[in-house]
Amino acid sequence: MFHSNSVVNSAPFIMDQVNFTPDDFEYAGMITAYQTGLVAHVDAPFDDLKGFIAWAKENPNFAYAALSPEARMYMDTLAEANGLEPNAVPVQSGGEMITALLGKQVIAAFSGGIHYRYPDELKTISATTTFRHPSAPDVASIEEDGYPIGMDTRTTLFLPKGTPRDVLERISDALSAAADDADFKKVTDGANIPIMYMNLDEARAEIEATYAKHKGILTDGS
Known part of the structure; x- marks a missing residue:
């Protein structure tokens, strides 16, 4: 599944019918981020x-x-x-x-x-991200202004739990190639969606870290 990571790191805290956790999936990588x-x-x-x-x-x-x-x-x-x-x-x-x-x-x-x-x-x-937007680099992030509530939304490749490591690596490598593809960059530039590639290990770390952070933000404001 190619989807926003919010289905795992945000939706469980705002939708009663969603109860996913980071351990329910494998991740082959992330490729773009939304400029929220x-x-x-x-x-x-x-x-x-x-x-x-x-x-x-x-x-x-x-x-x-x-x-x-x-x-x-x-x-x-x-x-x-x-x-x-x-x-x-x-x-x-x-x-x-x-x-x-x-x-x-x-x-x-x-x-x-x-x-x-x-x-x-x-x-x-x-x-409202943890990073300044490439499309507006002079605009500070909400965290720079003193509110530790920035939440990033990144497009992610999800795979079933237990998918072999070698399969994940092959897909992650393909995703990396897409991130460097000139035609793909034209598409993302046209839609103002910056490429911010993460490999499979970086993607899992990002999911786990933001799951914990977003839980605090969306459930008790901490």
Whole structure:
């Protein structure tokens, strides 16, 4: 299965019917990462997270678009730490989120990266990942701003538990070759999805570490 690692390191903590653990699968590697972040219209009266928080303190009951439980978690954390009064506007898709931002129906939203398709109309306020976004390298991550809640979403190759090591190595090598492929890079560059390859051992370590971290973030806020 080629899927986001969130099915293992986040979904179990926000969906009652999901109970996967890192030990339920083998991992052949990871290849790309999503540029998730807090975004706003270019006309918004702030350009970074500190500016947004200062503005939000002066504008209670501000509306923001929330597509996922993670989006609400991020805003709830910021609100609790800074005495903000947000008003979540549920959206059902990335398209609805973009429409709400472009139409200025909300002041901000949490995006999975689709906002980078609109560089003249939308701006990133904070990278909600542990790394700065390649598409916006001057924008600080939420962890750099003092909130240890960055969560990375990486595309991962899952295999059944017990898949032999030599099979995993062959697939991991193939994934590495794809990461270096010029045509594949054109596709990912066009979609603003950076290539961040990890081999099979790095992928397992990433899954295990983020499973523990995300459990703390999504279940008790620690």
